[in-house]
Amino acid sequence: MNPGSLSYATRRDAAILIVDDAPENLGALRKMMVQQGYQTFVATTGERALKIARRVHPDLILLDIMMPGMDGYETCRQLKSQAATQRIPIIFMSARTETEDVVAGFDIGAVDYISKPLRMPEVCARVRTQLQIRNRSETHEEQAERLRTIVNNMAEGLLIFEADGRIQMTNPACDKYLGYQLEPLAGRSIHDLLNPLVAQEYLDYFARYAAAPQSAHNHGTREVIIRHRNGSSVCMDLTLTPMYLRQPLFIGLLHDITHHKQSEDALQRAAMVDPLTKIANRRHFDSFLEKEWQRAMRSGQPLSLVVLDVDHFKLYNDTLGHPAGDACLQQVAQAIASHALRPTDLAARYGGEEFVILFAETDAEAAHLLAESIRAHIESLQIPHPRSTTSAWLTVSIGVATIHPHQLDNTESLFVAADRAMYAAKEGGRNQVQATRTGGASLAAVKSLVMR
Numbered sequence: 001m002n003p004g005s006l007s008y009a010t011r012r013d014a015a016i017l018i019v020d021d022a023p024e025n026l027g028a029l030r031k032m033m034v035q036q037g038y039q040t041f042v043a044t045t046g047e048r049a050l051k052i053a054r055r056v057h058p059d060l061i062l063l064d065i066m067m068p069g070m071d072g073y074e075t076c077r078q079l080k081s082q083a084a085t086q087r088i089p090i091i092f093m094s095a096r097t098e099t100e101d102v103v104a105g106f107d108i109g110a111v112d113y114i115s116k117p118l119r120m121p122e123v124c125a126r127v128r129t130q131l132q133i134r135n136r137s138e139t140h141e142e143q144a145e146r147l148r149t150i151v152n153n154m155a156e157g158l159l160i161f162e163a164d165g166r167i168q169m170t171n172p173a174c175d176k177y178l179g180y181q182l183e184p185l186a187g188r189s190i191h192d193l194l195n196p197l198v199a200q201e202y203l204d205y206f207a208r209y210a211a212a213p214q215s216a217h218n219h220g221t222r223e224v225i226i227r228h229r230n231g232s233s234v235c236m237d238l239t240l241t242p243m244y245l246r247q248p249l250f251i252g253l254l255h256d257i258t259h260h261k262q263s264e265d266a267l268q269r270a271a272m273v274d275p276l277t278k279i280a281n282r283r284h285f286d287s288f289l290e291k292e293w294q295r296a297m298r299s300g301q302p303l304s305l306v307v308l309d310v311d312h313f314k315l316y317n318d319t320l321g322h323p324a325g326d327a328c329l330q331q332v333a334q335a336i337a338s339h340a341l342r343p344t345d346l347a348a349r350y351g352g353e354e355f356v357i358l359f360a361e362t363d364a365e366a367a368h369l370l371a372e373s374i375r376a377h378i379e380s381l382q383i384p385h386p387r388s389t390t391s392a393w394l395t396v397s398i399g400v401a402t403i404h405p406h407q408l409d410n411t412e413s414l415f416v417a418a419d420r421a422m423y424a425a426k427e428g429g430r431n432q433v434q435a436t437r438t439g440g441a442s443l444a445a446v447k448s449l450v451m452r
Contacts, residue, residue: 014131015039017058019049019075020093021067025118029062032120033127046070050078053085060130062114062123065094065105073108080109089130093118153407155297157236157254163210165190165203168249177236177256179229193226202240210248223257234258255298259290274349276326277333285348285356289411292344292360297405303360304367304402307418308336308374310353311395311430315387328383328394329353335377339370356418364402364435371398371433379431395431397422402435 016038020026026042033040041056043049047070053061061079065072072092079085092105095116102113111133112126151158157174159167170185178185178193191199221239228234237255242248272284280288289305296303310316310332317325333347336355340347344360357374359367375398383394399422403414417436425434 013039014060015041015056015058016127017041017043017049017052017056017061019043019046019061019067019072020064021045022064025064025093025116028120029118029123032124036124036127038127046072046075046078049075050085053079053088054082057084058088059134060127061088061090062127063090063092063110065092065096065101073104076105076108076110089134091126091130155255155294155407157252157256159185159252159254161190161202161206161250161252163206163248163250165199165206174254177234177254178226194224195227198224205240206248206250209242209250213242213244213248226254255294274333277330277349279333279337280346280348282348282350285346285350285358288346289358292358293405293411296360297407299361300404301361302363302402302404303358303414304362304364304370304400305414305418306357306359306367306371306374307350307399307401307415307422308355308357308371308396309398309422309426311390311397311426312385312388313353316385316394319387331381331383332378332394332396335381336374339374339377362402364400367400367402368433368435371400371435374398375431375433390430397425397430398433399423399425400433400435 016033018026018029018040021044030040030042041052041058043052046067063072063075076090079088089111090109091112091114092110093114093116097115105113111130114123114126151171154171154173157177158171159174160169162168167186167188175181175185190202221237224236224238225233226236235258237257239253241251243251272280274281292303316328333349336357337347340357345358347355347357350356359370375396378396379393385394399418401414401417401421403409421434421436425432428434
């Protein structure tokens with residue numbers, strides 16, 4: 001689309017309210033506005049203008065000053081006094097062109113003043129200019145509001161340092177992490193957060209960057225101990241990025257790793273391995289999933305969960321005995337674990353004959369292929385299952401779910417999706433893979449992907 005067509009599209013969608021008690025002015029202005037492609041509304045009194053403005057929210061008002069009853073000045077005052085209409089730009093039209101009249105118009109909120117008799121080309125130009133200004137202003141405000149929304153809803157804490165170490169601003173996550181919800185962290189010093197040696201390292205970096213922005217490198221990410229408002233210590237990853245906006249500023253992103261550290265310590269003391277199958281247990285898997293979930297939210301990468309259940313396992317135990325059942329689960333576990341090849345993959349026994357595998361940075365198609373490979377691998381073991389109504393051999397039913405996690409999601413939504421897919425596999429005849437793709441917090445319809 002060329003610039004001319006873009007400009008015309010913008011004009012054509014604009015709504016203009018014309019307020020004038022003189023029929024000849026009203027008719028001429030309306031005709032011209034319609035020819036310009038504007039949606040046009042008219043009023044002959046200030047009272048009527050207020051009602052139309054509140055109802056249609058025009059993009060611009062052309063307002064005559066001299067009208068019977070409520071004049072243009074009072075109409076403008078009332079428009080500017082109401083939240084719904086106060087931001088609508090108003091252009092006064094009047095034969096009163098003395099300096100005090102023009103100044104009075106601007107003082108009560110008008111954006112322009114056109115003298116009568118009207119010169120239509122001039123009116124067109126002034127209307128067009130004010131609509132362009134309004135459009136740019138709204139675009140900037142929308143961008144600013146979008147940025148505020150992103151910053152205020154970030155999982156990571158954000159704070160901006162000035163070159164002297166003063167904290168210029170923070171976001172809600174930062175205040176929550178550090179216990180400053182009820183009082184401002186902004187205005188404090190970096191010395192209030194870090195021990196003196198670490199704080200001085202950052203101040204030295206700030207000074208080097210301020211002296212030579214082009215030659216200084218990004219500080220990158222480091223693990224730091226930050227002082228909570230209550231005096232305790234919080235483990236954080238601090239990523240620092242410099243920027244120069246009239247003065248050197250430094251954007252710090254805080255990712256709370258306290259829970260991660262505590263979980264690591266706890267897992268070192270507790271059993272991380274299922275004693276029967278020798279693969280990860282449920283506690284280890286839940287901790288691992290939470291870590292990968294947070295990482296996926298930061299990176300925007302997909303996360304795939306595979307839930308697997310051994311078909312007719314109760315019949316297997318009842319027929320061959322629990323020792324045989326335990327041996328069977330051990331074989332299944334090792335087959336599953338052989339497909340978790342990367343540090344970001346984890347296979348675990350989640351309970352009884354149910355197993356789970358997490359594949360980070362894995363999209364739906366790749367996860368389905370991996371799940372099918374697992375299903376085929378277990379069937380190829382040819383573990384006899386005398387009472388199975390599905391196959392002569394032991395088989396599994398598998399559900400797969402893939403998600404791009406964000407703030408409104410939780411890990412439970414991923415499990416629900418994978419469980420539903422697994423039960424769909426069972427209802428579809430077992431020994432198969434079915435998948436569901438999650439989009440945001442809602443579950444997509446389960447689609448069958450059956451491969452034997």
